[in-house]
Amino acid sequence: MSLNRYRLKHLVNKKHAGATRASELLARPDRLIGVILIGNNLVNVLASSIATVIAIRLYGDIGVAIAGILLTLTLLVFAEVTPKTIAALHPERIAFPATLILKPLLIIFHPIVLLVNVVSNGLARLLGVNPTAHNTNEHLHPDELRTVVDEAGDLIPDQHQGMLLNVLDLGKATVEDIMVPRNEVVGLNLEDDVVTLLQQIRTSEYTRLPVYEGDINNVVGTLHLRNAARFIFGDDSTITHADIRRFCRKPYFVPESTALHTQLLHYQKEKRRMAFVVDEYGDVQGIITLEDLLEEIVGDFTTNNAGSVDEEITAIGDGWFIIDGSTSIRDVNRELEWDLPTDEAKTVNGLLVDTFQGVPETAMSLTLKNYRFEIIETSSKMIEKVKATRLELDNEE
Structure with a gap:
C-alpha cells in the first residue's frame, strides 16, 4: 500500500x-x-x-x-x-x-x-x-502536479522546473493576457502613400507586419518580409498598393478568451505564427504571435524591440520600483513575485484607472491590498508611470 x-x-x-x-x-x-x-x-x-x-x-x-x-x-x-x-x-x-x-x-x-x-x-x-x-x-490535480514538480529537487533542473510549471499555468491565462494591444501594434496602413509604406517595410524591426486600411479593424492580412523582398527592390514608382495586397496572407482571427494552451494547438494546426485578437463584437483588440506564447513557457528568448520587462520595471531602492503604466500585471507579478489581481484589468494603468474611476492627477497615491502606488506621470488618456512597493503587513493584519 x-x-x-x-x-x-x-x-x-x-x-x-x-x-x-x-x-x-x-x-x-x-x-x-x-x-x-x-x-x-x-x-x-x-x-x-x-x-x-x-x-x-x-x-x-x-x-x-x-x-x-x-x-x-x-x-x-x-x-x-x-x-x-x-x-x-x-x-x-x-x-x-x-x-x-x-x-x-x-x-x-x-x-x-x-x-x-x-x-x-x-x-x-x-x-x-x-x-x-x-x-x-x-x-493528480494540477496543483498537486505543481507540488510534485517543485519537490523534484535535483531530479529536474531549476530551469526545466520553471518551464514545466509555466506549461501548467497556460490553462489559467488567455490570449488577452499576453497580446500586444492594438495601440502598440506596428502595421501598414494602405491609406498611406507607397513611399511611406516602403520606408516602413525597409526599416521594420519585425518579420511580419499587419496590413489594414484606415483602421486596424479593417484588416487586409499579414505581410511577411520574406515576401516583401519580391517587390521592394527596384524603382519605387513601379510599386503599387495592389502589390502589397497580393503578397499578404489572409488574416487569422482568434477570440480574446482563448486559453493559451488551446491557442498553441491552434497555431500548430493552422500553421500560423500570428493572430489578430478580437472581442465579442469582432473588433480587433491586438495581436498575438507564436513567440509571445512560447515565451510564456521558456521565458524571454527573442529580442523584444518594443521594450523588455526590465525596461518597463526599474528598481530605485528600498523596495520601490518605477513601472510603466502599460506594463502587463502578469509581467509585474512574475518579475517582482507579487500577486496583484488580474481578474479585471490586464495592465497597471487599467488596474489603477479602474480603482480611481478615471485617470487621476499626478502626485496622487493609493494602497491596493498590500501594495502602495504613487502616480508620477499621466497623460490625457492613461497613467504613464507609477512608483510602487509592497507593504510589509503585521501578523495581526
Missing part, C-alpha cells in the same frame, strides 16, 4: 515481474487487504491460543496475564512496528517479493476473502462509501 503508484506504473511498463504482480494485487485493494488481514488475524489468534495454553501449564492461572503481556510485546515489536516500518521505508524491496506469497494465498483463501469483502463492502455502502472508487484518487 506504500508503493509509489506512478513509479509502479513505470515499472509495469518496463515489464518488471514484481511490479506487475503488485499492480494486479492493487487493482483490487479490498481483496488484497482482506487476504492480508485474514492471515494476520489468523496467526495472531493462533499465537495467542498457543501462548495461553503453554503459560497456563507453566504458571497456572497467572500464566494468562503473563502470556498476554509477553505476546503483545512480541507481536508489536516483531510482527507490527519493525516490519511495517521497514516496509514503509523500502516498499519495493518488501512488496515485490511478498507478492510471491500473497498471490497464492489470495487463491487459497479466495472463498473467505470473497465472503469478507461482500460483507465489508456492503457495510461501506451503507455508510455512503463506494469501495470501488479508489481509482479516481490516483489522478
Whole structure:
C-alpha cells in the first residue's frame, strides 16, 4: 500500500515481474487487504491460543496475564512496528517479493476473502462509501502536479522546473493576457502613400507586419518580409498598393478568451505564427504571435524591440520600483513575485484607472491590498508611470 503508484506504473511498463504482480494485487485493494488481514488475524489468534495454553501449564492461572503481556510485546515489536516500518521505508524491496506469497494465498483463501469483502463492502455502502472508487484518487490535480514538480529537487533542473510549471499555468491565462494591444501594434496602413509604406517595410524591426486600411479593424492580412523582398527592390514608382495586397496572407482571427494552451494547438494546426485578437463584437483588440506564447513557457528568448520587462520595471531602492503604466500585471507579478489581481484589468494603468474611476492627477497615491502606488506621470488618456512597493503587513493584519 506504500508503493509509489506512478513509479509502479513505470515499472509495469518496463515489464518488471514484481511490479506487475503488485499492480494486479492493487487493482483490487479490498481483496488484497482482506487476504492480508485474514492471515494476520489468523496467526495472531493462533499465537495467542498457543501462548495461553503453554503459560497456563507453566504458571497456572497467572500464566494468562503473563502470556498476554509477553505476546503483545512480541507481536508489536516483531510482527507490527519493525516490519511495517521497514516496509514503509523500502516498499519495493518488501512488496515485490511478498507478492510471491500473497498471490497464492489470495487463491487459497479466495472463498473467505470473497465472503469478507461482500460483507465489508456492503457495510461501506451503507455508510455512503463506494469501495470501488479508489481509482479516481490516483489522478493528480494540477496543483498537486505543481507540488510534485517543485519537490523534484535535483531530479529536474531549476530551469526545466520553471518551464514545466509555466506549461501548467497556460490553462489559467488567455490570449488577452499576453497580446500586444492594438495601440502598440506596428502595421501598414494602405491609406498611406507607397513611399511611406516602403520606408516602413525597409526599416521594420519585425518579420511580419499587419496590413489594414484606415483602421486596424479593417484588416487586409499579414505581410511577411520574406515576401516583401519580391517587390521592394527596384524603382519605387513601379510599386503599387495592389502589390502589397497580393503578397499578404489572409488574416487569422482568434477570440480574446482563448486559453493559451488551446491557442498553441491552434497555431500548430493552422500553421500560423500570428493572430489578430478580437472581442465579442469582432473588433480587433491586438495581436498575438507564436513567440509571445512560447515565451510564456521558456521565458524571454527573442529580442523584444518594443521594450523588455526590465525596461518597463526599474528598481530605485528600498523596495520601490518605477513601472510603466502599460506594463502587463502578469509581467509585474512574475518579475517582482507579487500577486496583484488580474481578474479585471490586464495592465497597471487599467488596474489603477479602474480603482480611481478615471485617470487621476499626478502626485496622487493609493494602497491596493498590500501594495502602495504613487502616480508620477499621466497623460490625457492613461497613467504613464507609477512608483510602487509592497507593504510589509503585521501578523495581526
